[in-house]
Amino acid sequence: MRNIRMIISYDGTSYNGFQSQPNGNTIQDRLEHALSRLTGEPVKIIGSGRTDAGVHARKQVVNFSTSSRIPTEKWTKALNSLLPEDILAVYADEVPEYFHARKCAKMKTYRYTIRNSCYPDIFRRHFEYHHYTPLDHAAMRRALAYLVGTHDFTSLCSARSTQESHVRTLFRAELTAVPIMDDPIREGTLITIDLTGNGFLYNMVRIIVGTLIQIGEGKRTSESMGLILAGKDRSLAGPTAMAHGLTLWDIKYDEIGDIT
Amino acid sequence: MRNIRMIISYDGTSYNGFQSQPNGNTIQDRLEHALSRLTGEPVKIIGSGRTDAGVHARKQVVNFSTSSRIPTEKWTKALNSLLPEDILAVYADEVPEYFHARKCAKMKTYRYTIRNSCYPDIFRRHFEYHHYTPLDHAAMRRALAYLVGTHDFTSLCSARSTQESHVRTLFRAELTAVPIMDDPIREGTLITIDLTGNGFLYNMVRIIVGTLIQIGEGKRTSESMGLILAGKDRSLAGPTAMAHGLTLWDIKYDEIGDIT
Numbered sequence: 001m002r003n004i005r006m007i008i009s010y011d012g013t014s015y016n017g018f019q020s021q022p023n024g025n026t027i028q029d030r031l032e033h034a035l036s037r038l039t040g041e042p043v044k045i046i047g048s049g050r051t052d053a054g055v056h057a058r059k060q061v062v063n064f065s066t067s068s069r070i071p072t073e074k075w076t077k078a079l080n081s082l083l084p085e086d087i088l089a090v091y092a093d094e095v096p097e098y099f100h101a102r103k104c105a106k107m108k109t110y111r112y113t114i115r116n117s118c119y120p121d122i123f124r125r126h127f128e129y130h131h132y133t134p135l136d137h138a139a140m141r142r143a144l145a146y147l148v149g150t151h152d153f154t155s156l157c158s159a160r161s162t163q164e165s166h167v168r169t170l171f172r173a174e175l176t177a178v179p180i181m182d183d184p185i186r187e188g189t190l191i192t193i194d195l196t197g198n199g200f201l202y203n204m205v206r207i208i209v210g211t212l213i214q215i216g217e218g219k220r221t222s223e224s225m226g227l228i229l230a231g232k233d234r235s236l237a238g239p240t241a242m243a244h245g246l247t248l249w250d251i252k253y254d255e256i257g258d259i260t
Numbered sequence: 261m262r263n264i265r266m267i268i269s270y271d272g273t274s275y276n277g278f279q280s281q282p283n284g285n286t287i288q289d290r291l292e293h294a295l296s297r298l299t300g301e302p303v304k305i306i307g308s309g310r311t312d313a314g315v316h317a318r319k320q321v322v323n324f325s326t327s328s329r330i331p332t333e334k335w336t337k338a339l340n341s342l343l344p345e346d347i348l349a350v351y352a353d354e355v356p357e358y359f360h361a362r363k364c365a366k367m368k369t370y371r372y373t374i375r376n377s378c379y380p381d382i383f384r385r386h387f388e389y390h391h392y393t394p395l396d397h398a399a400m401r402r403a404l405a406y407l408v409g410t411h412d413f414t415s416l417c418s419a420r421s422t423q424e425s426h427v428r429t430l431f432r433a434e435l436t437a438v439p440i441m442d443d444p445i446r447e448g449t450l451i452t453i454d455l456t457g458n459g460f461l462y463n464m465v466r467i468i469v470g471t472l473i474q475i476g477e478g479k480r481t482s483e484s485m486g487l488i489l490a491g492k493d494r495s496l497a498g499p500t501a502m503a504h505g506l507t508l509w510d511i512k513y514d515e516i517g518d519i520t
Contacts, residue, residue: 007444009382056383059444076379088382090445119336122269122348123316123387184267184319184510185350250444 001065003099004075007091008060013126013244014086018051018060027051027087031062034082039068048101048251049108049200054243056127058111061251063101099253107171107252109196110205112245114213117180117188128190129245135191135216137177142222143215144173144193146229147208154232156208157201158240166232168204172196194249203240211238261325263359264335267351268320273386273504274346278311278320287311287347291322294342299328308361308511309368309460314503316387318371321511323361359513367431367512369456370465372505374473377440377448388450389505395451395476397437402482403475404433404453406489407468414492416468417461418500426492428464432456454509463500471498 010027012018020028028045035043048061070078075092083089098104113128115121120130147156150169157166173195180188193212195205211228214220220238228236270287272278280288288305295303308321330338335352343349358364373388375381380390407416407430414426433455440448453472455465471488474480480498488496 009379009444011382011385058383058442080379085385086382088379090379090443119269119340119348119350122271122346123318124383125271125345127383182318183350184269 005063005095009088011086012056017053046101048105055246057248061101106254109250111249112193112209114191139222140216143225146225147173155228158203159234161202170197206241209241214238265323265355269348271346272316277313306361308365315506317508321361366514369510371509372453372469374451399482400476403485406485407433415488418463419494421462430457466501469501474498
């Protein structure tokens with residue numbers, strides 16, 4: 001059997017998240033259905049991780065076993081012809097048998113985008129969270145600094161998390177704020193929050209962002225982020241930010257070289 | 261009666277164009293319906309110009325007469341609460357009675373966006389035309405230079421145009437090509453073609469772009485653009501480019517000062 005690895009991009013707007021579930025309509029369902037049609041055999045894919053309903057992926061990585069002889073360079077085009085227009089395969093290669101999209105992932109980056117302005121951007125409305133009142137970027141940056149390093153993120157993940165350990169390492173937590181120039185009324189700021197870590201817990205990025213927005217609004221201090229983390233209690237943190245502002249941005253693999 | 265002017269942005273994907281028509285489902289219909297509900301009186305709007313089915317607007321300008329006393333600063337928020345999420349009012353002011361969104365427009369800019377790469381951008385798929393094979397930017401730029409100035413654009417507008425005169429002035433015709441860096445596989449070029457003129461004929465931008473793409477592919481020479489223009493015959497030009505790559509980008513008004 002061959003082990004095929006692919007980079008998949010998707011607009012998560014219309015889906016119930018990445019992972020297969022009883023209600024159906026997931027990215028995984030669509031990919032497996034298209035791959036099974038393409039190869040003529042049942043295909044089960046392994047994703048680098050789940051994304052929630054409405055969350056997008058610029059770079060999701062999957063792998064699967066197949067006996068198909070389709071040459072590596074033909075996979076993406078053939079698969080895209082069978083996928084809906086909001087899911088796209090952009091890269092494929094054949095990898096050693098031991099490669100596992102989730103277990104071998106060394107680093108993941110999620111990006112959360114906030115349009116902090118009077119009006120949403122109509123062309124980006126499914127990919128940016130629109131926040132009306134001004135946010136204090138400096139306070140948000142100070143709060144993010146508390147998160148870098150190895151911590152127990154119990155306070156900043158869903159109480160429904162079933163993971164044994166909530167200890168994760170964040171390598172980078174960065175906020176970028178750029179004045180909006182493309183808009184017809186040139187007003188406001190586009191804020192992107194990039195979190196890079198060795199793994200993320202259920203709703204972790206969205207709860208971090210929901211808390212960060214309250215800090216940006218002055219409802220909490222920057223220092224509160226340290227206390228929230230130390231308290232190991234979900235109820236200490238802010239709300240879960242809306243799904244549509246979140247994108248799985250990048251994944252790095254060590255062993256077999258980075259993909260791009 | 262007050263004369264209210266507004267800037268409207270819209271994602272044209274789901275509509276049969278700007279202007280009201282028997283089949284319905286146009287931007288104008290939605291705006292008039294929402295404005296009539298808001299003011300409690302029938303409202304007829306005047307747009308700066310039509311856009312075809314699937315064409316977008318970053319900045320469309322409309323005006324309308326109303327006896328409503330809603331204060332200027334309340335119009336956009338009130339209207340947006342009644343509009344679908346793909347139509348957005350971003351500015352409103354009260355203008356002198358003589359202001360007419362179409363007749364007073366001095367300059368319009370349309371932008372056509374081509375993603376010249378292996379894969380479309382899944383997040384921009386409704387707003388960019390995806391072209392697979394490489395395009396010769398220098399040849400396309402040379403061809404655009406033929407269009408600047410005052411010309412009879414009969415060859416470059418729909419044969420169904422009912423305008424008396426096809427003479428229009430283009431002030432600017434510019435192609436920008438930027439390497440794609442945001443994509444997971446960082447490949448290809450994003451091409452934007454900006455055309456600024458005193459007026460545009462039916463399908464004019466799309467026929468210019470359709471011809472330009474053939475020039476970029478090497479199927480026609482740059483110099484052919486001059487001959488096409490001189491021939492005053494639609495059949496000399498290339499095909500009409502896809503609607504979804506086109507956006508009404510900007511409109512300038514002289515008399516009462518520019519809006520933004």
